[in-house]
Amino acid sequence: AQSVTQPDIHITVSEGASLELRCNYSYGATPYLFWYVQSPGQGLQLLLKYFSGDTLVQGIKGFEAEFKRSQSSFNLRKPSVHWSDAAEYFCAVGSGGSYIPTFGRGTSLIVHP
Amino acid sequence: DVKVTQSSRYLVKRTGEKVFLECVQDMDHENMFWYRQDPGLGLRLIYFSYDVKMKEKGDIPEGYSVSREKKERFSLILESASTNQTSMYLCASGTPGRSEAFFGQGTRLTVV
Numbered sequence: 001a002q003s004v005t006q007p008d009i010h011i012t013v014s015e016g017a018s019l020e021l022r023c024n025y026s027y028g029a030t031p032y033l034f035w036y037v038q039s040p041g042q043g044l045q046l047l048l049k050y051f052s053g054d055t056l057v058q059g060i061k062g063f064e065a066e067f068k069r070s071q072s073s074f075n076l077r078k079p080s081v082h083w084s085d086a087a088e089y090f091c092a093v094g095s096g097g098s099y100i101p102t103f104g105r106g107t108s109l110i111v112h113p
Numbered sequence: 114d115v116k117v118t119q120s121s122r123y124l125v126k127r128t129g130e131k132v133f134l135e136c137v138q139d140m141d142h143e144n145m146f147w148y149r150q151d152p153g154l155g156l157r158l159i160y161f162s163y164d165v166k167m168k169e170k171g172d173i174p175e176g177y178s179v180s181r182e183k184k185e186r187f188s189l190i191l192e193s194a195s196t197n198q199t200s201m202y203l204c205a206s207g208t209p210g211r212s213e214a215f216f217g218q219g220t221r222l223t224v225v
Contacts, residue, residue: 042219043117043219044205044216045216046213046215090155092212100144100146100161100171101207101212103148103155103156105153105154105155106155
């Protein structure tokens with residue numbers, strides 16, 4: 001069975017600082033990996049996705065993520081955080097044979113001015 | 114752009130009422146999902162459907178049922194609402210073989 005772990009429940013950063021949100025997955029074959037963002041009271045918006053190819057993936061809003069098979073990780077990064085990035089971030093894993101993505105429990109990002 | 118629309122942003126219902134949450138997608142996706150989101154628990158799958166009239170239970174189906182009579186519409190039904198079903202409900206759609214989900218804006222349901 002596939003699973004996702006987001007070890008950090010909350011992350012606090014200062015505006016302008018760099019950001020890295022951690023995601024570890026468990027899956028037997030090559031996974032499909034996703035990061036979603038959820039602003040308060042809203043649905044989830046896809047930030048980026050990895051299916052195959054280049055392991056460094058660029059997404060919207062200046063985010064990127066790197067797939068590291070040896071570490072079973074897909075960490076999300078941003079070089080300079082803006083106050084508007086404060087939100088809940090979800091990592092998810094799926095596969096070509098699965099209808100259903102499995103989500104982590106989420107990391108809440110707090111941005112200090 | 115994919116558009117997934119949930120019929121209500123906020124709902125307040127009484128205990129024991131039958132509640133319908135409606136979801137419509139406009140991208141001809143085969144797969145549709147209903148998730149429940151609670152603080153600290155992340156997203157939990159209630160039901161999913163991979164075709165019209167086809168449905169499968171997710172992780173927490175108890176107290177819920179679903180209906181998919183048309184490809185674009187997936188309804189979640191609370192047969193007899195209870196206060197422990199107060200939550201954010203998220204609908205999503207996607208294509209087979211990609212595991213990628215596109216979400217609606219969510220329905221915040223309060224059962225009093």
